[in-house]
Amino acid sequence: MLRHTLERLLLAVPVLFGVLLLGFFLMQVVPTDPAIVRAGPTASMEVIEAIRQELGLNEPLWKQFFIYMGRLLQGDLGVSIINNVPVTQELGATIGPTLELMLASLIWAIPLGIVMGTVGAYYRGTFLDRIIMAASVAGVSIPVFFLGLILIWFLGFQYQILPFTGRPGPIWTWEGFKAVIMPAITLGGVFVGPVARMTRSSVLDVLGADHVRTARAKGLPERTVVTRHALRNALVPVVTLIGLQIGFLLGGAVVTETVFSWPGIGRLAVGAILSSDLPMAQGTIIVLSLGFILVNLAVDVLYAVLDPRVRGA
């Protein structure tokens, strides 16, 4: 178990290096000159040249990379070209709200998807199954922003039940809790369908397995047979899917945060890219990629928790 985890951690290192390398080259291939952006449209050539020197942009590429890595290791991601705020400071301020939003989305979407999928599989071919599957297909096909806009229109404007813009406080305050509801419904809503469908097909597979027949032969009640001997085994592929879909969820977070003016890292990324704030864009990409790597690591570990055969005896 521990060995498995360490192995996975070790494997994550080259991926992490790749991400950092990518972040570095991103700066190189974008046609915008950061020195010009930094200096502003009216600056003279001398000023721009001075900034170039300061940013190390005149050094050879490999040297720039070492400078970049050295600064990264010290936790220095540079300063925003737009407002001179350190990138790490902005990232630190936005990472919390994004995690909050993700958590608030997944905490209902995953259980709901799993329950829907399990019920669908158990009552396969019935009317109930068809309704569940239709609902999950609808959930997949609705674009995130569209769902968000509909919610804003009805719950925000029409009935004024819930706030729909910004984040007045952390989630454990009443105001903060109310504010996260609609973004969480929007972001989680697109996640329910894939989880439900994956769970359904996976549980369906396991329900036909020999060990399920054994469980019934023991005289266990159906509820136990389904949860302990079918769903429990079916979770392995479901967890994998959830891991893979996290990337998709990060994309959804960017849209959701923008629609609901949620002060998270996704919105920060969009803003930075639109204003050519390269250090900031780079920082957000690194953090988002890091998140992706961490989630996959967690999935790998969870995989071993769920399936003793993976642990290695």
Place this chain on the structure above:
Amino acid sequence: MSETILDIRGLVTAFNTRNGAIRAVDGISLSVKRGTTLGIVGESGSGKSMLSLSVMGLVPPPGRIAEGQVMFRGTDLTKLPPSKMRDLRGNRISMIFQEPMTSLNPVHTVGFQIVEALRAHRKETAARLKEEAIEALRKVRIPSPERRFDEYPHQLSGGMRQRVMIAMALACKPDLLIADEPTTALDVTIQAQILELLRELQAETGMAIILITHDLGVVAQVADEVAVMYAGKVVERAPVSRVFQDPQHPYTIGLMGSMPRMEEDVDRLVAISGVVPPPFRLPPGCRFNPRCPFVGSECRVEQPALAALTDAHAVACWKAPLEEHV
């Protein structure tokens, strides 16, 4: 005379399919007494597993018991509500399956799976349940059962897993054990060990056993009585010694292949060619007639009923007793 544990009467288990209702089990009557073993033999597709699942109340949908009774110690199981049936399953009637590799759940420990079987039928403390589970493992001669208790199925060999299945099935000391080809997937030495184990445990507990197999050798080794099944029907039923001395149904003789009788008649040494016809393509008359070396014109017209030759020996064949014809 010992108590009759199970008495199956005219059992029909049918599947509604596009080809109409097919009968995987077609009017079977059998019984088993306490402390005895009934061997059920027949080729693949003859309905042996469906018969045992019918007794367990575990016929997979869309299959269902369409006719007949399954009397278990005086109660008709086919009339029992699901919750009552569940109380019996794994408790008074247990079953073990052919595939030891897949019959245990890979994600739970062996110990947990046995405890679970016990807990379904007994109200006892966790510590006591664990003790009993370890005892059950010891009973099936699993070395160092305390250690095995915490292991996962993939850490055990096929033979060990089948022992675990037996431990699980017998944990509640059932009156009846149905073993559906328990040794088919195992190699010969392990097979002999498992059969020996079953016999010992039977001597100890007095349970009745229904042993399903396609191997007459296995039957010879452990059964008291034999029922030969073909295409959903019992075609011959007799005490083991009788069947081996004087097989009457051509199919039984075919199954024996190279087991000659004393006053041998070459005609009775036949190996059967072909396969069991699927239930939706049964020939008219005797179901064995396309493969039968003794087939006569009457065989293609009407089905022979299972009729008593002697008190203990019954055969479903127009030509029985065979001596008069060959």
